[in-house]
Amino acid sequence: MITRDIAAFLELARGLAPDFGPATARAAFLVAPDGFSLAVQSAADNKYMAAAEAFDAERASAQHRALHRAFAAVLPTVCFAGDPQTPDALFPNNVFATAPGRYVVGRMRHPVRQREAARADIRGFFGQTLGYREIDLSTQSHPAELTGALVIDRARGIGFAGLSERCDEEGARLMHDALGLRATLMFDLAPGEYHTNVVLAVLAGRTAILCPNGFADPAVVEAIASLYAPYAMVASASEHAAFVGNAIALSQDTVWMSANAGRALTAESRALLAAAGFEVGTVELDAIEAGGGSLRCCVGEVY
Known part of the structure; x- marks a missing residue:
């Protein structure tokens, strides 16, 4: 089922057992922020991006290495080289996604990001090294920015697709x-929002973080929260602005977010995550956040 009908979706989703597959990835991949700078095309519909003078490529690179070290302590994590011709490539989850036995190449809206889909090394890693079957959406005309636009509950096999200029029906x-x-x-995402994973996170199939101001229809927020009750965390406007919604669980016991996001968490939010069984892990990523994304945007998952 793929639908806009909230009631029909909930009726099906509530009856699904968490037996679709592993709730968290078995490995992760990153792309280094080589040549990190303002991507003018991407800035046209990403309100979170900073002005060009706020970009600090050296600091972004150091923070990205710290992110790699943190993840490598949790699960196997590989990092591909960046390319100054693709300044957004450090956010690879929009371009490449996986499911057991296959990998998907997304269709990016902006030409500067469409270049990323042609990378032979990343395609070769999945297709030749891992032996995954390829599903290539990059040559069709409809924007489909993968796990930026589509937040997935991997345990139950359900998705939440926020529609915007980066993803149509x-x-x-x-x-x-x-x-x-x-x-x-x-x-529909709220006007000005570009990706679902900035306003929604599903953590290991049992918890959701929702930023209600990012949704056009409050009924969608209520529906998703009901699905994950009592462990649905509804973020405040300040938590939303600090990228609390751009979080990820790479194991059953830790939710990762940027240090800015971690500092923005209210005591109530932190207590809810703890009650759901999650510690909060953080990495300083303020330089990377100038690029309009945060920690979850940096992470490609291997299932």
Whole structure:
């Protein structure tokens, strides 16, 4: 099922057992922020991006290495070289996504990001080294920015597709089919939001972080929160602005977010995450956040 009908989605989703697959990835991949700078095309529809003078490539590189070290202590994590011709490439989860036995190449909206989809080394890693089957969406016309636009509950096989200029309905359908999901709810993001994973995170299939100001329809927020109750964390505006919604669980017991996000967490939010069984792990990423994304945007998952 892929639908905009909230009631129909909930009726199906509530009956799904957490037996679709592993709730967290078995490995992760990153792309180094080589040549990190303002991507003018991407800035056209990403309100989170800073002005060009705020970019500090050296600091971003050091923070990215710290992120790699932190993740490598949790699960196998590989890092591909960056390319100054693709200044957004440090956010690879928009371009490459995986499901057991296959990898998907997304269709990026902006030409500067479409270049990333042509990388032979990343395609070779999945196709030749891991032996994954390729599903290539990059040559069709509908924007489908993978796990930027589509937040997935891997345990139950359900997706949440926020529609914007980075993902239309047909793009959502293509991603739903490519990743073999059981059910996907489509909904509009609020004006000015570019990716779902900035306003929604599903953690190990049992907890959700929602930033309500990022959704066009409050009923969608209520529906998703009901699905993960009592462990649905509804973020404040200040938590939203600090990228608390751009979080990820790479294991059953830790949620990772940027240090800025961690500092923005209220005591109530931190207590809810603890009650759900999560410690909060953080890495300083303020230089990277100038690029309009945060920690979860940096992480490609290998299932």
